[in-house]
Amino acid sequence: MDGSQLRVKFWGVRGSVPVSGSPFHRYGGNTACVEVRCGQHTVIFDGGSGLAPAGAHFVAGGSSETTVLFTHFHYDHIIGMPFFLPIYYPGNRVTLWSGHMAGKMTTRQMFQQLMSPPWFPVQPDLCDAKMGFRDFKSGDVLHPYEGVTIRTGSLNHPGGCIGYRLEYGGRAFAMISDTEHVEGVLDPVVLDLIAGADLVVYDCMYVDSEFEKFRGFGHSTWSQGVRLCEAASAKRLAIYHHHPMRDDVALDEIEIEARRKFAGAFVARDYQEMEL
Numbered sequence: 001m002d003g004s005q006l007r008v009k010f011w012g013v014r015g016s017v018p019v020s021g022s023p024f025h026r027y028g029g030n031t032a033c034v035e036v037r038c039g040q041h042t043v044i045f046d047g048g049s050g051l052a053p054a055g056a057h058f059v060a061g062g063s064s065e066t067t068v069l070f071t072h073f074h075y076d077h078i079i080g081m082p083f084f085l086p087i088y089y090p091g092n093r094v095t096l097w098s099g100h101m102a103g104k105m106t107t108r109q110m111f112q113q114l115m116s117p118p119w120f121p122v123q124p125d126l127c128d129a130k131m132g133f134r135d136f137k138s139g140d141v142l143h144p145y146e147g148v149t150i151r152t153g154s155l156n157h158p159g160g161c162i163g164y165r166l167e168y169g170g171r172a173f174a175m176i177s178d179t180e181h182v183e184g185v186l187d188p189v190v191l192d193l194i195a196g197a198d199l200v201v202y203d204c205m206y207v208d209s210e211f212e213k214f215r216g217f218g219h220s221t222w223s224q225g226v227r228l229c230e231a232a233s234a235k236r237l238a239i240y241h242h243h244p245m246r247d248d249v250a251l252d253e254i255e256i257e258a259r260r261k262f263a264g265a266f267v268a269r270d271y272q273e274m275e276l
């Protein structure tokens with residue numbers, strides 16, 4: 001592929017817990033995982049259950065180096081990590097990054113706890129890939145590869161969460177999941193991360209009619225995503241982190257309604273790919 005291309009692939013678009021079956025057939029059921037390909041480099045945001053098919057794809061394609069950045073460590077964002085095949089292959093290099101627990105838990109500690117009995121039978125010393133663990137704090141600017149700049153900021157989510165803005169080749173991708181908004185307020189941290197972005201992936205767990213009931217759960221709505229994208233002149237909005245009970249019919253309706261308000265809005269689905 002062209003060295004300046006910025007490509008996005010959704011491997012998991014659900015929040016909370018994976019789902020399967022005919023009601024979810026079209027949009028998919030894997031949890032949080034988005035691949036951003038910057039030329040030859042692969043950057044992945046979150047390791048939900050979508051990380052498992054992503055890993056199988058990378059191994060089949062001979063990819064040897066992957067960077068995974070976690071927004072936070074809730075199950076729906078890490079559960080695919082033990083099933084990410086590249087970590088078991090010698091010759092691979094897998095680097096994990098996190099920052100929302102700066103000073104409280106390192107990325108290495110999270111990985112060691114996740115990969116240990118009784119939660120999982122395989123321990124980290126059985127990972128044959130060269131594993132790298134990196135820690136940062138909110139606000140830091142990361143450079144995982146030459147030409148790839150990632151800015152970070154704190155989102156409003158129980159236990160903390162990091163929002164990301166990746167810039168490569170003059171384009172910008174923003175990952176804003178998970179976060180809860182305050183009604184009538186446009187979060188300045190989010191506005192800064194998504195300013196003029198070519199694509200904004202946003203936590204749209206709830207619809208407006210549900211929001212009041214789930215205040216404090218740490219999630220937002222597609223209509224807030226639209227308001228933020230309009231205010232920040234972002235080009236496209238990926239409605240993401242779908243409620244596990246939101247079936248294809250409900251998501252179709254959301255997409256129609258969201259597009260009426262913001263032409264660049266769409267409901268993200270598993271395996272969807274796009275070039276920015």
Ligand SMILES: [Zn+2]
Pocket residue numbers: 015016032074076077178241
């Ligand atoms: Zn989540």
Ligand SMILES: [Zn+2]
Pocket residue numbers: 072074157178218
């Ligand atoms: Zn969460």
